[in-house]
Amino acid sequence: MVLMEVSGVYTSSKSAYPQVVLKEKEGDLCLPIVIGRFEAAAISMAQNERKPTRPLSYDLAHSVLELVDARIEKVEITDLHEGTYYAEVYLREENGAVAVLDSRPSDAIALALRMGAPIYAAATVLKEAGYVRPPDESQDIDPPAPPTSEPELEPELKSKLEPELASDTLASDTVESPESEPADQLEALRRRLRQAIAEEVYEEAARLRDEISRLEADANS
Structure with a gap:
């Protein structure tokens, strides 16, 4: 596994939806992942240490984990299969046991930022989907404050x-x-x-x- 950091949330002329870009902590490879606007806003707010007017689902999860003396030990981007990224969240419980939870990368990243947990990516994923740098046409974005509840799907x-x-x-x-x-x-x-x-x-x-x-x-x- 390769230690990563969140480079930022970007928008691209090729897509109406943003990407979160992870960058090697000690290297130049970047891993772009297309995410929804709600998740982009949640990640951007956590990265910039901004608080929403009302808690988001990620903030609630953070509070619940702290209440039960559990913490996120790390998150990993584990696989890229048929167009979908896979992630795992390593949750250390109060008794010291570690549970591994399946997760979307966007959710795992949003939680990791809130709990100060490290983010890793599999070397095979970086080899398959990594860029030397974010695409030239990308621009930094500062998403607006997300709604206080998850948007409904049509x-x-x-x-x-x-x-x-x-x-x-x-x-x-x-x-x-x-x-x-x-x-x-x-x-x-x-x-x-x-x-x-x-x-x-x-x-x-x-x-x-x-x-x-x-x-x-x-x-x-």
Whole structure:
């Protein structure tokens, strides 16, 4: 495992949704992960030590863990499979036992920042998806204060996109590398679509689905 730090939350011209970028503590590789706006705001607030008007779910989890004398020992970005990042949270209980919890990376990072826990990434994940630096077109963003509750998903939009999540034709990683050929562009869009669905960012997934349909129609014309 490689020790990482949060470089920041960024926005890209290629995506309507932000990325959290992890950077090697002692190195130059960066790992960009597309996340939802709510999670981006929660991570940015924790990184900049800003307090919300009302506690977010991550703040509540932090308070509960402190109340029961438990702490997050570390979080790890463990795998990248079929367009989805996987993470684990190592929770040390009051009696000294350690529980390993499956987590989305965005949730694990938001909790780690609040509890001062180190963040690690598997070397294999960095090799597959790491950048030497964040993409040139990225810009720092300071997300607005998030709502006091999780945003609701649109059921109709979610139901339309569920077949895409089950599709075996989507590519298997999420690196947003420069595309020079139409086939490469379609492959990159499919990778981003699968991750957007996995992260439940359905508005972005709908936009990507429409763009894929347009490119496929152009290719067949």
